[in-house]
Amino acid sequence: MLYEGFVGRSSESVWNIVERDAVRLFAEAIADPSPLYRDEEAAGRSRYGRLLAPPTFPRTFDYGRVEGLQLPPAGLIHGEFRISYRRPLLVGDELLCHLTLKDSYDKRGRRGLLGFLLFERTGEDQEGNLVFTTNDTVVVTEAVRAGIE
Amino acid sequence: MVAPPDWKVGDGLEERTPPPINRDQLRKYAEASGDPNPIHLSDEAAETAGLPGVIAHGMLTVATMGLLLSPYLEHGHVKTFRSRFSGMVFLGDRLRVGGRVTGVDQTAEGRLYTFEVYARRDGDTVASGGIEFLVPHGADGLQP
Numbered sequence: 001m002l003y004e005g006f007v008g009r010s011s012e013s014v015w016n017i018v019e020r021d022a023v024r025l026f027a028e029a030i031a032d033p034s035p036l037y038r039d040e041e042a043a044g045r046s047r048y049g050r051l052l053a054p055p056t057f058p059r060t061f062d063y064g065r066v067e068g069l070q071l072p073p074a075g076l077i078h079g080e081f082r083i084s085y086r087r088p089l090l091v092g093d094e095l096l097c098h099l100t101l102k103d104s105y106d107k108r109g110r111r112g113l114l115g116f117l118l119f120e121r122t123g124e125d126q127e128g129n130l131v132f133t134t135n136d137t138v139v140v141t142e143a144v145r146a147g148i149e
Numbered sequence: 150m151v152a153p154p155d156w157k158v159g160d161g162l163e164e165r166t167p168p169p170i171n172r173d174q175l176r177k178y179a180e181a182s183g184d185p186n187p188i189h190l191s192d193e194a195a196e197t198a199g200l201p202g203v204i205a206h207g208m209l210t211v212a213t214m215g216l217l218l219s220p221y222l223e224h225g226h227v228k229t230f231r232s233r234f235s236g237m238v239f240l241g242d243r244l245r246v247g248g249r250v251t252g253v254d255q256t257a258e259g260r261l262y263t264f265e266v267y268a269r270r271d272g273d274t275v276a277s278g279g280i281e282f283l284v285p286h287g288a289d290g291l292q293p
Contacts, residue, residue, distance in 0.1 A: 022181070025177075025180070025181045026181040026182065028177065028181070029174065029177040029178040029180070029181035029182070029209075030178065030181075030209065030212035030213065030215070030216075031167055031168075031174070031213075031216070032212070032215070032216055032219050033219070034219045034220070034222055036222050036223065046223055047223075047285075052222060052226075054212065054215065055215050055226075055227040055230050056208055056211050056212045056215060056230070059182050059183075059184075059208050060181065060182050060183050074186065074187070074188060074194070074197075074198050075198055075199075077234075078207040078208070078234055079233070079234060080231070080232065080233045080234065081207070081208065081211055081230075081231065081232045081234075081278075082229065082230070082231035082232075083227075083229065083230050083231075084228065084229045085226070085227060085228055085229070088226040088227075143199070
């Protein structure tokens with residue numbers, strides 16, 4: 001198994017701020033026209049009371065690094081993504097974020113020996129309440145594995 | 150602004166076909182998301198990685214599926230969103246995203262709608278997944 005000794009290890013937590021301009025740029029990049037992401041007045045009148053961030057916005061955050069874990073710079077494949085929210089993410093939120101390598105396992109398939117890495121990322125607000133959790137499955141192909149081992 | 154949703158199991162979300170993937174969008178997404186991976190920006194880097202050309206970010210496809218519920222954000226928000234990637238998306242690809250309601254549940258927080266969603270290029274599914282969308286009590290004007 002790849003990075004077996006790192007399973008269960010976490011990064012040091014990093015503070016991230018949901019900034020208005022970053023949300024606007026992100027909403028433009030994903031071509032999402034919702035006024036709730038960019039129009040302060042519309043957002044202020046909405047039940048959120050302030051600007052909302054798109055559901056995939058936590059992709060932009062810094063989650064720190066697991067000490068010593070060096071992933072290959074290229075060739076990793078994103079297999080699955082999941083995000084779960086306790087509450088919507090809003091502009092102005094300050095979140096303490098970190099990531100954990102939750103699991104690593106191998107499977108042999110049509111495309112040879114594949115490695116699977118499961119990462120969990122979380123964001124907590126200033127009171128320590130969990131706001132979101134993401135789970136990503138990253139696939140390491142045999143060719144990429146050759147460069148690691 | 151759209152009317153508050155009152156979906157039933159089996160209802161379909163209107164399919165959307167955003168413009169074909171182009172370099173400018175990938176550059177914008179790379180900048181906005183902070184993803185520096187050159188396989189999304191440079192033909193040379195993509196070829197070195199054994200790809201026939203530049204590919205789109207998987208998370209851009211997820212965000213495109215997210216457009217399906219964007220018109221309803223006034224009334225509710227995304228609780229969970231999951232996606233499994235089953236194909237690569239290349240420059241010039243025109244994606245078609247859609248979904249349908251698979252569950253409507255009354256919860257302590259409000260009405261929770263479950264959707265199956267997909268992103269397809271012609272007949273190929275490049276991503277499929279699910280969204281749980283919560284319409285809090287009182288936000289839909291419906292009786293619990």
